[in-house]
Amino acid sequence: MATGTDEPTLTVDELAARAGVTVRTVRFYSTRGLLPPPVIGPRRVGHYGADHLSRLALIEELQHQGMTLAAIERYLEQLPPDLSAHDLAIHRALVASWAPDTAEDMSWAELEKRAGRVLAEPDVERLAAMGVLVRPQEEGGAYRVDLGLLRLGVELLDVPIAHETILAARTVLLEHTRSAAQELTRLFRDEVWSPYRKREGDPEHVAAMKSLSAHMQPIVVQALVTAFQRSLKEELRSAFTAE
Secondary structure: OOOOOOOOOEOHHHHHHHHOOOHHHHHHHHHOOOOOOOEEOHHHOEEEOHHHHHHHHHHHHHHHOOOOHHHHHHHHHOOOOOOOHHHHHHHHHHHHOOOOOOEEEEOHHHHHHHHOOOOOHHHHHHHHHOOOEEOOOOOOOOEEEEHHHHHHHHHHOOOOOOHHHHHHHHHHHHHHHHHHHHHHHHHHHHHHHHHHHHOOOOHHHHHHHHHHHHHHHHHHHHHHHHHHHHHHHHHHHHHHHHO
């Protein structure tokens, strides 16, 4: 099992269980080059780490968005090769924001298995406060878990920041991403969709709109990730330089 470090310590079975996929899926993605090869340890056993888990989660999310494996390959090739597991998690979270809400009912044991760790009662309280899960209404019932937030919520359990600060940061992100989504929607509606409606009889334009719809979301996600990362680095550099 994982030890909480970034060292590759997961077997292929543990990786598959943590990601909620089959071992066959992991091996298939590896043969397609979508996952980097494992680190070979003693007895020729392959070990996987946090970067494999985050990349696998991103691949699964892109598939849920309807992207083909060929399109996913192109998407991953465009990412910087030195992205950390946290960088990949940011990509995945932004991609998931385009998808419909995905929640799943699971028992405490299943929740711990997907989280990849033992959860104490304060951990569950914190996950519930972050909107990652909803407690069962009756004893022994199922937890309603937001799959898009689970991995990020589990990572935040170990962040040495006050719970109130995390919730405040979540509020800031929700407010500003909602504002960006509204502006982008308005721009798309006024500059793209409205002209399209006036040319509904043009088959070439219809095909162009379908192509744009299929490719717009990953492009916007990539732009948001890049812009946010650069802005955050600049703001942090400026703040600490001032200190």
